[in-house]
Amino acid sequence: MSASVSDAITRVHREEWARVVAGLVRRFGDLDVAEEAAAEAFAVAVERWPNDGVPPNPGAWLTTTANRKAIDRLRRESKRDDRQKEAQMAYDEPVEPLGVIDDERLRLIFTCCHPALAPEARVALTLRMVGGLTVPEIARAFLVQETTMGQRITRAKAKIKAAKIPYRVPAAEDLPTRVTGVLAVLFLVFNEGYLATGPDTDPVRADLTAEAIRLARLIRGLLPADGEAAGLLALMLLTEARRTARVSATGELVPLGEQNRGAWDADLIAEGHQLVRERLAAGVAPGRYQILAAVNAVHTSARDVRDTDWSQIVALYNQLFRVDPSPIVALNRAIAMAELDGPEVALGAIDQLEPTLSGYHAYHATRADLLRRLGRSKDSRAAYDQAIGLAGNTAEAAYLTRRRDQLG
Structure with a gap:
């Protein structure tokens, strides 16, 4: 496979995975079907694109292929329930209302973070299905063995099926009960971008940090009174502000104390500091993300490491x-x-x-x-x-x- 095609497949996977899975879950209501159909579609891309070339619209190609794979699977299993009927209308627009969340990826994250699942299980499952992280990356984030994490995700899927947990988009009143899990997902996605744990990826993955920040901004807009939503956004902004100074020209990590502070993004720091000040002024006991944001505010307030x-x-x-x-x-x-x-x-x-x-x-x-x-x-x-x-x-x-x- 040529390097250009390999790079294209990797880029498309990062950009399109969650969107393809989101569409499949919405149409078929089954995480297993969605993940396996999406994986099969990307496998076909790896097989065909080196010979046929990357299609003009890779996302549409993957969506079409994944839908066909999902329909084939449902037919093979002779499903005669509502999922089979929905499969036959796979290319129609969904009739279920989308609720208060306009963004497709954020909507799916909230949907997957169902309170019936244990906190760690819902976060791990959502990272796999929506965040696009691999099982090894998720295992490293939780400091557990890969096999342990794989079993945890499998059990979460099994519980969803056994308990017949519906894949309903949560209403506005449901968001506060699910936001803790959603914030945990975004925090771990951001961390994987901030310092990638795999040897076969870029050391800093700006695509992941940017997407986590984008979604955190949306949550802040949905839940403006939630202190931890504001705290997580502040933490991300103050960390992202240092990104360009974190890796040297020779590809070596530059620790905080040795970074060129003049290269930090002043606008992101100012925005992050403002959020931290707002939370301090609220007079409410801070949570985990708010305290971490305050730590980063202290670091980014020092013009020199000796002033910390x-x-x-x-x-x-x-x-x-x-x-x-x-x-x-x-x-x-x-x-x-x-x-x-x-x-x-x-x-x-x-x-x-x-x-x-x-x-x-x-x-x-x-x-x-x-x-x-x-x-x-x-x-x-x-x-x-x-x-x-x-x-x-x-x-x-x-x-x-x-x-x-x-x-x-």
Whole structure:
């Protein structure tokens, strides 16, 4: 396959996956049918496009092919229920009202985040079906094995079928009960774009971060009083503002303390800061995303890394840990503690996380840096080796390799 055709297929997959799946779910009401038909359509594209060329309208080609695959499957299974009747009208416009959500992808995310599913199951399923993330990418986001995540998604689909959970677009009054899961989906999609976990993708995927921000803006418009919706949007904006400074010209990750702050997007930072100030003025106890946004506001307020108010960042992480006592939050709090209390204190806190984070590359990378600062070069090198072996992001691996090789 030529590189141009391969790149075209990859680009179209990223752009069209959710739209194709959304249309199939709306017409056939079955996630399994939608996912398998979409996957078959893309498989046909991989087979035919190298010989036939990329069609003038790839999205329409995939939609047509996927619809035919779905109809074929339903006919093979001799379905005689309402899905079969709907399949025969697959090219007609849906008669179900679309509700208050105009955007097709956001509508499907809200539809998939059904409260009958366990929180982690609904987020994982929606990431797979709508976010377009692969099972390995989702597994890395949850810090679990790929097989575990695959089973979790399979069980979620099975529960939907067994409980006959309807694929109804939620009404306006249903949005507040589903928004938590939707925000979690967007947060993880953004994270995958901010620092891609797979070795076969760009280290930073601007397509994912831009789409997550677009959808977060829509949610903010739908639920203007929701503090966490505003907090997540602020967090994304303040993080996205640093994107162009995060990877060097040689393809190496540039950590926050070494970035050219003059290259940061001032407009995104100003918008993010405004949202953070609005939430502070609301006088309501902040949630996870609002606190993370505040942390990023402190970072982006400092003109130089030496001006960073680390005491405020540690205080915010202490507050976040009370809301979300996860090992990832503890790890980030320890990183901030190293700047305030020194690397030895931080290393003691980090080492307590080893049982739960031993398979997480950032844990070993943090240990390696703290050990380096303490002059323990041999131990630091071993930690760098572990981090490099676990890091899927090529830019991050390049940075860690250089840091390891600089050790005496």
